[in-house]
Amino acid sequence: MTDPTFDPTRRRPKRSLVELLTGLPEQVQSLVQREIELVKTELVEKLKALGVGAGLLLGAVVVLLFFVGVLLTLAIIGLSYVMPDWAAALVVAGVLLIVAVILGLIGYRILKRGIPPLPTEAIDSIQKDINAVKGTGRRGPS
CATH class of the missing domain: 1.20.5 (Single alpha-helices involved in coiled-coils or other helix-helix interfaces)
Structure with a gap:
């Protein structure tokens, strides 16, 4: 957005350092x-x-x-063309149940790895840094 009163050819009067500051x-x-x-x-x-x-x-x-x-x-x-309608629906429901159980177990295992949601490695590293500053604990890389 440009200023309509701005004229690049117009010279401004020089201002003093105090005015600038x-x-x-x-x-x-x-x-x-x-x-x-x-x-x-x-x-x-x-x-x-x-x-x-x-x-x-x-x-x-x-x-x-x-x-x-x-x-x-x-x-x-x-x-339903090869078996009764109720059996076809039961087969499809059974397959869905098996897929749901497998996905649920995989999700549970992955979720269990994340509990508790504490940054344990970072906490251990900070504790080692604090011990190093204090001069306690093991010396050297772990």
């Missing part, structure tokens, strides 16, 4: 305020984009769930 806090304050406004504007734009993107992704997930439902129905209908 007395105007400096005002200019710094103005610069900081403009930078803060720029940050606010940029954050608002990015948060809006994040919100719209997240909403569209959520919509895609919902449509994908419907798609999976249709595929499961198709599997039941396909199996």
Whole structure:
């Protein structure tokens, strides 16, 4: 954005050092305020984009769930040609249950590794640093 009163060909009168120094806090304050406004504007734009993107992704997930439902129905209908309808639905439900149990067990094991959520290695390293500063504990690399 350009200042309409700005004329690059117009010469400004020279200001003294005292005038420059007395105007400096005002200019710094103005610069900081403009930078803060720029940050606010940029954050608002990015948060809006994040919100719209997240909403569209959520919509895609919902449509994908419907798609999976249709595929499961198709599997039941396909199996119903070789067995009774109730048996086909039972087979598909059993496969889904097995997949859910396997995913749940894998997730539980991974989750169990992260509990408690404390940075134990960093705490040990800090404790070693404190002991080194105090002059206690083992010396040398561990």
